[in-house]
Amino acid sequence: MKTTIKDVAQIAQVSPSTVSRALQNNPRISQEVRDRVQTVAKELDFRPNQMARSLVSRQSRIVGVMFPGGATSSMGHPFYPAVLRGIGQVASQERYHMLLSTGNENLSDIDAVKDLVNSGYISGLLLLAAQNSPLEDLLPNQSLPVVEIGHPQGAESRYYVDTDNVRAGQRATEYLLERRHKRILFLGYDSRFFVTVDRRIGYEKALKERGIERNPEWVVQSRFIENSPDHKLLAKIFQGPDRPTAVVSMDDPLSIGLIGLLKGLGLSVPEDVSVVSFNNTAAGQYNVPALTSIDVDPNRLGLYAMQMLLDRIEGRVITPTHVEVPFLLIERDSVAALGK
Amino acid sequence: MKTTIKDVAQIAQVSPSTVSRALQNNPRISQEVRDRVQTVAKELDFRPNQMARSLVSRQSRIVGVMFPGGATSSMGHPFYPAVLRGIGQVASQERYHMLLSTGNENLSDIDAVKDLVNSGYISGLLLLAAQNSPLEDLLPNQSLPVVEIGHPQGAESRYYVDTDNVRAGQRATEYLLERRHKRILFLGYDSRFFVTVDRRIGYEKALKERGIERNPEWVVQSRFIENSPDHKLLAKIFQGPDRPTAVVSMDDPLSIGLIGLLKGLGLSVPEDVSVVSFNNTAAGQYNVPALTSIDVDPNRLGLYAMQMLLDRIEGRVITPTHVEVPFLLIERDSVAALGK
DNA sequence: TATAATCAGACAAACGTTTGCGCACAGGTA
DNA sequence: TACCTGTGCGCAAACGTTTGTCTGATTATA
Numbered sequence: 001m002k003t004t005i006k007d008v009a010q011i012a013q014v015s016p017s018t019v020s021r022a023l024q025n026n027p028r029i030s031q032e033v034r035d036r037v038q039t040v041a042k043e044l045d046f047r048p049n050q051m052a053r054s055l056v057s058r059q060s061r062i063v064g065v066m067f068p069g070g071a072t073s074s075m076g077h078p079f080y081p082a083v084l085r086g087i088g089q090v091a092s093q094e095r096y097h098m099l100l101s102t103g104n105e106n107l108s109d110i111d112a113v114k115d116l117v118n119s120g121y122i123s124g125l126l127l128l129a130a131q132n133s134p135l136e137d138l139l140p141n142q143s144l145p146v147v148e149i150g151h152p153q154g155a156e157s158r159y160y161v162d163t164d165n166v167r168a169g170q171r172a173t174e175y176l177l178e179r180r181h182k183r184i185l186f187l188g189y190d191s192r193f194f195v196t197v198d199r200r201i202g203y204e205k206a207l208k209e210r211g212i213e214r215n216p217e218w219v220v221q222s223r224f225i226e227n228s229p230d231h232k233l234l235a236k237i238f239q240g241p242d243r244p245t246a247v248v249s250m251d252d253p254l255s256i257g258l259i260g261l262l263k264g265l266g267l268s269v270p271e272d273v274s275v276v277s278f279n280n281t282a283a284g285q286y287n288v289p290a291l292t293s294i295d296v297d298p299n300r301l302g303l304y305a306m307q308m309l310l311d312r313i314e315g316r317v318i319t320p321t322h323v324e325v326p327f328l329l330i331e332r333d334s335v336a337a338l339g340k
Numbered sequence: 341m342k343t344t345i346k347d348v349a350q351i352a353q354v355s356p357s358t359v360s361r362a363l364q365n366n367p368r369i370s371q372e373v374r375d376r377v378q379t380v381a382k383e384l385d386f387r388p389n390q391m392a393r394s395l396v397s398r399q400s401r402i403v404g405v406m407f408p409g410g411a412t413s414s415m416g417h418p419f420y421p422a423v424l425r426g427i428g429q430v431a432s433q434e435r436y437h438m439l440l441s442t443g444n445e446n447l448s449d450i451d452a453v454k455d456l457v458n459s460g461y462i463s464g465l466l467l468l469a470a471q472n473s474p475l476e477d478l479l480p481n482q483s484l485p486v487v488e489i490g491h492p493q494g495a496e497s498r499y500y501v502d503t504d505n506v507r508a509g510q511r512a513t514e515y516l517l518e519r520r521h522k523r524i525l526f527l528g529y530d531s532r533f534f535v536t537v538d539r540r541i542g543y544e545k546a547l548k549e550r551g552i553e554r555n556p557e558w559v560v561q562s563r564f565i566e567n568s569p570d571h572k573l574l575a576k577i578f579q580g581p582d583r584p585t586a587v588v589s590m591d592d593p594l595s596i597g598l599i600g601l602l603k604g605l606g607l608s609v610p611e612d613v614s615v616v617s618f619n620n621t622a623a624g625q626y627n628v629p630a631l632t633s634i635d636v637d638p639n640r641l642g643l644y645a646m647q648m649l650l651d652r653i654e655g656r657v658i659t660p661t662h663v664e665v666p667f668l669l670i671e672r673d674s675v676a677a678l679g680k
Numbered sequence: 681t682a683t684a685a686t687c688a689g690a691c692a693a694a695c696g697t698t699t700g701c702g703c704a705c706a707g708g709t710a
Numbered sequence: 711t712a713c714c715t716g717t718g719c720g721c722a723a724a725c726g727t728t729t730g731t732c733t734g735a736t737t738a739t740a
Contacts (some may be wrong), residue, residue, distance in 0.1 A: 002458065004696060015720045030718060047458035051395045052696035056725045060391075062439070062461070075425035078418065078622075085415035088440065096462070099402070100428065100438040118342065118387035121402070121437070121461075145713085256626060282418075282623035286596060327710060344726060355690050360728060370688060392726035396695045460696085 003044045013021075014039040023048075054120070063091070063309060064122035066101045066113055068129070078281050080128070083149060086302025087126060094310055117144055124313045126305055145312035149305045151194055159312065160322045161304045163296040165195050168327045169202025172248045172276040172294055175329060177210050179337035181246035181274060185218040186235065187258060188250025196250050199278075202247055218244060222254070231261065238265055238273070245273040245338060252284030255291055255334070270336035280330050289333035294305050296327045341416055343384045363388075369628065378520070382506040403431070403649060404462035406453055408469070417593075418621050419638050420468070423489060426642025427466060434650055456482055464653045466645055485652035485665045489645045491534055500650065500662045501644045503636040505535050508667045509542025512588045512616040512634055515669060516548055519677035520533035521586035521614060525558040527598060528590025536590050539618075543588055562563060562594070562666040571601065580612070585678060590622030595631055596597070620670050629673035636667045 009016045014033060022029045022037035028205050029037075039122055040046075054060040065087060067074040074080040084098075091098050099122055101112045106312030116122055127148045148160035156270070186203050189196050200219060207214045237243060238261075249255040255277040261267050269275055277284055277293040284291035303321050311318045349356045354373060362369045362377035369377075387402050394400040403425060407414040414420040424438075431438050439462055441452045447516050457460055466580075467488045488500035516524050526543050530536050540559060547554045558577070562570030577583060578601075589595040595617040607613055609629055617624055617633040624631035649659045 006696080016697080017699075017721080018719060021719090024698095024720090028718065033718080049395075049696050050459040050461055051391055051400075052460070053698075054725095055389075055391045055395055055696080055727090056698045058725080075421045075428065078421075081415040081418075081424075082423035084421075088415065091440075097456075098440040100431075100440065106484065114385075115387065116437075119390040120392070122388055232508045253622075282593075282621070283626045286627045288626075288628040346726080356689075356727080357729075358689060361689090366727095368688065373688080387725050392695090393728075394695095395697090395726080398695080476727045 002049070003046045004327045005046070005048065008037065008041050008044060008046050010165075011044070012037045027052050034249060058120075058123070060121060060123045060200050061095060062097045062099050063087075063124040063126055063306070064099050064101055064113075064116045065126045066109070066116065066128060068109060074128070077251075077279075079279060079296075082298035082303035083128065083305075086299040086304075087306045089299075089303055090306040090310065096310070119184065124309045126176075127308055145309060147305050147309040147312065149301055151198065158321070159308060161301055161308060161325060162322065163195075163327050164303070164324045165198035166202040166205070168278075168294055168296065169199030170206045171202070171327075171329060172199070172278070173203045173206035175276055175292075176246040176248070176274060177206060177212075179246075179274070179335060181338055182212055182339065183218075183242065183244045184246045184248060185220065185244035186248050187222065187234075188254050189219045189221050190250075199248070199250065234258070235265060237326050238262060238267060238305065244273065246335070247276070249275055249277045252277050252279050252281040252287075252291055252293055255284060256287050259287070259289075259334075269332050274335040276329075276335060280328075285332070292330065292335045296325050297325050300325050342389070343386045345388065348381050348384060349376065350388050351384070354375045379462045385403065393445040398460075398463075400461060401435060402437045402439050402462050403464040403466055403646070404439050404441055404453075404456045405466045406449070406456065408449060408466060409638060414468070417591075417619075419619060419636075422638035423468065423642035423645075426639040426644075427646045429639075429643055430646040436650070443663050464649045466649055476632065485649060487645050487649040487652065489641055491538065498661070499648060501641055501648060501665060503535075503641070504664065505538035506545070508618075508634055508636065509539030509588065510546045511542070511667075511669060512539070512618070513543045513546035515616055515632075516586040516588070516614060516675065517546060517552075519586075519614070519675060520680065521678055522552055523558075523582065523584045524588060525560065525584040526562050526588050527574075528594050529559045529561050530590075539588070539590065542550045553677070561639060567646075574598070574601060575605060578607060584613065586675070587616070589615055591633055592617050592621040592627075592633055593617050595633075596627050597631075599627070599674075610621045610674050614675040616669075616675060625672070627674075630634050632670065632672045632675045634667050634669050637665050640665050 005019050007311045009019045012019065013031075014022075014037060016032065018029060019041070021039050022034045023041060025034065035254070050060065065084070067080060087098060089236050090096075099116070101116050113125070113127075117125065123144070125144060125146045127146060129148045129150045146159065148158060149162070151160065151162040151165070173184060184203075184207070186200055189200055191197060220230060220234060222234065222238075245256075247258065249258060255275050258275065262269060262273055267273055275291065277291045280291075280293040280295035284293050304325060308318065308323070309315075343347050345356045345359050349359045352373075354360065354362075354377060355439070358369060358373065359377050359381070362374045363381060365374065390400065407420060421641065427438060431434075439456070441456050448644055453465070453467075457465065463484070465484060465486045467486060469488050469490045486499065488498060489502070491500065491502040491505070513524060524543075524547070526540055528536055529540055544554050560570060560574060560577075587595075587598065589598060598615065602609060607615070609615055617631045620631075620633040620635035624633050644665060648658065648663065650656075655660065
């Protein structure tokens with residue numbers, strides 16, 4: 001039998017309520033009794049049942065962490081573990097736990113969140129929102145603090161941390177422009193994912209500022225370079241006479257796939273085609289050529305998000321409703337300057 | 341206000357206990373009432389408060405997942421997310437949640453586990469045990485099912501899933517022996533980590549079976565190839581006249597570091613030195629040369645462990661107290677056969 | 681027809697805490 | 711002496727469920 005508050009109370013010769021207060025250092029309890037209770041509690045290795053505590057206090061020291069498609073699918077990409085790591089860092093410091101939500105084929109993400117929220121288990125929610133979702137519907141209980149990681153479209157009132165993907169896309173493009181590239185392809189666009197939408201905006205902005213006409217056919221939607229339809233489209237584009245000399249690519253794995261495809265066409269990187277990639281993964285780092293890639297600092301993304309969430313849970317005043325985490329362009333070997 | 345069982349009871353004109361039973365399809369409730377209650381519950385979008393439910397039933401549909409050193413440090417290596425992914429897969433199917441434990445500098449792993457166990461939050465525990473720990477002490481509540489991932493030394497009675505690291509080490513070594521290598525170095529030994537201890541045993545076993553004398557100085561403990569003391573030791577070994585022609589290396593990042601170091605010495609892989617690595621990471625896959633590496637299938641490790649844990653939690657009979665997950669040697673470009 | 685057996689549902693206790701309120705006792709003031 | 715004010719602690723309700731036991735009604739048995 002686990003030791004309960006009653007056991008402590010009995011041995012310390014006080015009532016359960018006194019034990020409860022004594023352990024919280026409530027000033028209504030005399031120093032003497034407080035010491036006695038705490039000693040007994042320590043001796044019995046008493047650890048309050050969080051379930052009971054949470055039931056009445058409606059506070060759980062657990063935050064829900066919702067991965068799109070469940071942890072199952074997300075964990076495949078190093079971005080998510082890195083975010084989780086950031087979250088874990090502050091969770092650990094503040095003695096919070098993380099409850100991972102798991103949507104799957106039978107259980108939509110939305111239902112998974114609902115379950116999480118209504119379960120009463122969590123006192124805050126971290127939403128890794130890759131896609132936009134009607135969050136309002138998700139949260140019958142308006143009082144639950146939510147912080148999103150990733151930009152929630154059209155809802156400025158929400159709390160979130162994010163990368164400024166417009167600027168990131170712009171920066172990637174400018175980096176190539178500065179090296180005299182003019183024919184730049186944008187690879188990995190997907191209207192469902194706001195990261196890519198935003199980066200595309202930045203990409204087009206950069207082109208426009210240099211007065212370069214953009215070619216809509218050079219925004220390629222492939223996320224799965226290995227498969228055929230996009231494969232063929234890309235092959236066609238790169239076999240044409242006015243082929244792109246550079247690519248802004250949404251993800252390192254994608255870039256690596258692209259490089260393989262180009263090699264098959266007799267084109268090499270960076271000699272024939274330059275590539276600026278995103279996410280700065282280990283795979284990209286060790287690739288040959290090592291990828292020049294924008295690091296969006298997922299670790300810090302998680303860290304800030306968790307801090308913000310905790311501020312909200314514990315009612316600390318916070319001014320900003322969102323924070324931007326700076327990105328960093330890591331220069332490696334996949335970009336060459338074009339001759340004059 | 342969230343809708344409670346009482347709200348449902350009132351509207352369905354029955355008592356709370358009847359609602360409870362109706363929702364569990366308890367046969368003591370007539371079909372008619374059952375239907376009525378369920379309809380009302382659906383209309384109100386009633387989701388039982390798990391906190392309350394768990395308090396009385398002592399069942400939470402949450403399993404604790406304990407990473408060594410907290411999720412914080414673990415998540416850096418792709419092995420752990422992959423395990424988590426496996427766990428998540430079956431958790432998702434069975435509508436379980438994962439509660440991540442987070443030890444840190446102020447809170448030892450042991451205390452973190454104790455907290456987790458006594459919190460009452462979890463009904464099972466998955467222990468990613470890299471190092472041995474006095475598990476018995478950890479579990480005052482003997483009734484909590486625990487499954488370990490990784491071999492718990494000297495406690496055959498526990499439940500665990502594991503890779504047969506002795507055989508894996510042996511296999512890696514044999515793979516080199518078959519290619520006529522005789523001078524083989526073992527890199528990354530660390531007595532605190534049983535994986536490496538076991539693999540070393542396999543390594544020495546393989547050597548012995550071929551009648552090759554083992555050189556204790558060729559078991560190098562470095563895990564941090566970039567830093568100096570091990571760095572120097574390795575440099576010295578590889579600059580000697582009878583330098584190793586092959587290496588069994590405990591981890592892909594380590595191997596990549598080694599390859600860099602060798603390059604600095606004018607030695608190239610696989611021409612001068614062959615490397616068989618472990619963990620088959622993306623980084624190793626894209627490395628040049630691509631690493632021949634043993635995949636220990638962490639995803640399946642997590643999957644089996646979670647299945648085993650659920651079997652125990654839900655009281656299903658299970659015969660084996662542990663299961664071995666097969667490993668796979670992935671052949672790539674970091675090994676060359678030695679001439680006759 | 682009386683009695684037992686069965687059935688459907690209600691009642692209430694319990695899970696282990698927190699917390700508002702009440703009460704006794706002490707000391708100070710009138 | 712009588713009254714007020716604090717101080718320190720206990721009592722009991724509450725959180726939202728589950729579950730053992732009880733009750734009243736129906737049906738079966740003798």
